[in-house]
Amino acid sequence: MTQTPHIPHATLFTLGDVFASIPGLLGYYPQESTILLALERDADTGAILLGPVLRADLPQTAEAAVFALEHCTADTFGFLGLVVSRIPTSELVAEAIDELSAARDLDGLPLLDACWHLSEIATGTPYTMLFGPTPAELHSAGLPRDWVSGIVPSVMAQPTMGPLLAQGALPELSREHTRAFFDHDPAVAPRITTRELADVYRRGYRLVDKLDSEPIMVKAAVERARETLRAASARPLVGEGAKQAHLPAPREDLEHVAVILSRSPLRDCLFSVVLEAPLPAAAVLATIARSYEGVIRANALSLWAVAAVRMRLSSWACAALACAQEEIEEHSLSAILAQLLMCGEHDTLLATAAESSNTLWKEGFGA
Template sequence: MDTQPQPNETNQPPQPPFPHPGAETLRSPSRLIASIPGALGYFPNEAVILVNVYSPPASRGVLDIGTYIDADVGSTGSIQRALQSIPLEAHVATFAVIVTRVPNSHMVAVAAEGLRKAADEFGEIVEACWIVSEVADGTPYRLVFGPDEDTAGELWGWVEAYTNGTVSSVVSTEPMRPLIDHGVLPELHKAELYAHFAAVFDRDVATCEALAQRAHQRGTELVDLTRVAPLLARGDIERACDVFVGAPNASILDSDGNLIIADVFSSIEDVELVAAMLSRNTLRDFLIVEALDHPRSAGAVLLTIARNFGGAIRANALCLWAMVAVSLGLNGWAIAALMTAQEEVHGHSLSLLLANVMGIGQGHALLELCRRGCEETWDGLAA
């Protein structure tokens, strides 16, 4: 199986990891498997999950967990693409978990063998692999392949329940805490997570379709105004930021589909203005700090825009929504938003950048990067 080359340090940590935010997840395979639903935002079925571990630059001994990658257990191509998508920068190790109700099937044997043999010029890619029928409290799992117990104990501190054990409490894992804080649990299926960004009210869709052309035109005019009369442009831009402040302080997650335009926006004029700001990348960046400073209200605004507009407006709304989600610890939902943005606008640059940074477990760095970019955009308006 051909995979992208990885740097020399990818196959094992230089020394036993020190305590860090992901330490609880990496304490045992039992906890690592239990963390999957919270990290993905849904319960995987008939899937191969890749959990990637990274060592941040200039942070020796500290490990971050990157984005969890989901592949179809019955598709060699899907698994290969997942392996090839592993971010390479500062990569330390990858652990695989096969979730299947048919552990003795031919397709599972093929998937396990492909994971075992996956290698590049620096060695094996997958450090260890376990199999489990479902990710639920108390479900038995067993090791499919991996280093011997002594080596696993030395490298990862995995002494008990390494070769086999039962899944620990799913609700008590680190990735679950933000979900519980927002009154939700992981979705039962991946499709349900992605449906979060789909339209929920036909009348709102019709309203936004009628506004879209004017929003794009207004966005073009506003960009021109930032060049020739920045003080005049500043007024509209500040009013758009104020929409985030004035929106209801709702939950960023609206799994029941209750958010509609009339509940979120004070006027259709505000809908058009925010859509105009999201129609152009240079205008979008003005909104970042205000969105991060008012995550719940901004989340409601951005989700409503994303659900009812298409094209660049939808993609940019999803990106800003993803930033807000990361700030609240909802990484799985953020990744889903970024993947949806990619589907909407192929090659969308900001969603690619954000997904890559999140992929190596640097969500905190992502937010700092976004804030700094927003501040530079405002500085440019004043120049």
């Protein structure tokens, strides 16, 4: 399943806009999927907000409905559903529709207020309501007829596309393409041997062992990594321009950053630099994530995710954190960051990362 946090600072005017915003939200075009969209009400203004969005493969529809119910907030007052399939008469689609229509909230009421079908989420694609309010009920509620059926407007014109377009990127074709962005790739990142990997981890352990006895030396080592993140060659965070044959920093500097990423007391000093210089830092972190394994890769992906949130690409942050969790199932940092994103706590995530990094840097090294 794919979860996305809330849409920050975006206005969607029609139901079609809501559907058209989904590729920008997810970072890819969903196919053969069930999508649940949480509706929330702003306590101050009363405005209706689009909250977290959950995507699941069609066979996972029942699990998605349970997950959505378990993770809704006090502000959530309803859910909309969307079945995306090019084969609307398939057994999988029929079962998904049955699961969605049968889903109930804690009061025994229908979990979904309405549900629609789309063959794909693309400009000009027609959508049709599968179940929901009758035309008379829609009219009584002041809702337009395009709730029954309509056409998806321009995907590219949606505000959720802005952060991607700013990077010269478009949504990926599928979730698999999104995850593959972080795969080991010798064409854009050096291949690290088992012996080199072991040596990098040993160097990280030695630095942590000397935190008390030689703090000035350790501080210099961490500062070197921080400077590498600042001074690296900036490139787009995602898209074709993100993967380039030349390294964003000298190989020995990349290796040194990997050393710092190998241990959490050293790693946590890097957050503030990632927030200050997200593009050069992300280039280094993505290169390391594609080259290394284990804790180093998981930590590089987690810090890359912070850079992505900083650049308003939270869907890509979610993908990076999912890859970190796949690398190490019990990786605590990526789990915490993913939880914050799932709750829509973008600002909290960034503020916490900056504060903890600055505090550690100052208290640990007197900087």
